[in-house]
Amino acid sequence: MRADRLVSLVLLLRQHGRLSATALARELEVSTRTVLRDIEALSAAGVPVYAERGRHGGFALLPGFHTELTGLNHDEALALLVAGSRRGAQAFGLGAALASAMRKVVDALPESHRATAAGAAQRLLVDPETDLLARRPAAEEVPDAVVAEVRRAVFAGHRLRLRYAPADRDPTWRTVDPVGLVTVRGQGYLLATRSGADRTYRLSRILAAEELDEPAQRPDRVDLARIWQERSARFRTGGDQVAVRVRMDPARRADLVGTALAVLAEEAGADDGLLRLEVTFQDRRHAEWALWRLGTDAEALAPQWLRDSLRARATAIATRYGA
Known part of the structure; x- marks a missing residue:
């Protein structure tokens, strides 16, 4: 001890x-x-x-004194620091570095501990590829070369030139000042500024990246948790969001609320026992997906375009299988 x-x-x-x-x-x-x-x-x-x-x-x-306990290189040490989520390491392009670092850590253990540690590790499983319902996590694939270039620019404090493909728009080149990287449920994001304005880019939509020699215009210290919280709040209250009124089975409330951005109003039905909620979604496609997955346990009361869209989809499915 x-x-x-x-x-x-x-x-x-x-x-x-x-x-x-x-x-x-x-x-x-x-x-x-x-x-x-x-x-x-x-x-x-x-x-x-x-x-x-x-x-x-x-x-x-004394200055300069250091110990080399494991021989970890920079990327391996970084991978261990984000190893709380294996998918997080993969989202940042550090999956191979994490595997290499863990081999070095095991090799550095005393021989008497090595076998017991390996045996104990076999009894633990974190973030499996599927859950009990056989659903795969929604992790996104990002080319290693792209995420490595983004990562280098973030750490070096250099500007970054990106070829980015927004949803439903053609890819374009833009130059940004990188602030940091965030991973949420297997999806990676680059937090940056562009001409002084906040920007958030999904790593999976970055088609190419080039680190520039110019220094990034950004503060020396950063609180990523606070920045992410602020940007998430702005995202939930702006953009092309839509409000939807829903009547639904109370047993499925968590499924709806778990996908919505916010709950604006809620009341229990006096006669039929169903809940009435008003919720917001990111856009039309998000709203349609969320209501469709609830099947007959929920009914969109408004807006009318959502009712029409769900009816058209249900009609197409019924026609396909009607014969």
């Missing part, structure tokens, strides 16, 4: 630069006296840790 704690102490100093004995004790969940003894043990073992006195003092490692 002490050996593990000594390694953790070194890694904490590597990651934070300088920490007080109190801060180290809090992170390691030991007393400050134990921390001081561990510092002495590291110094005796040749680790260049030193103390800085004063109000903002603490312990630090």
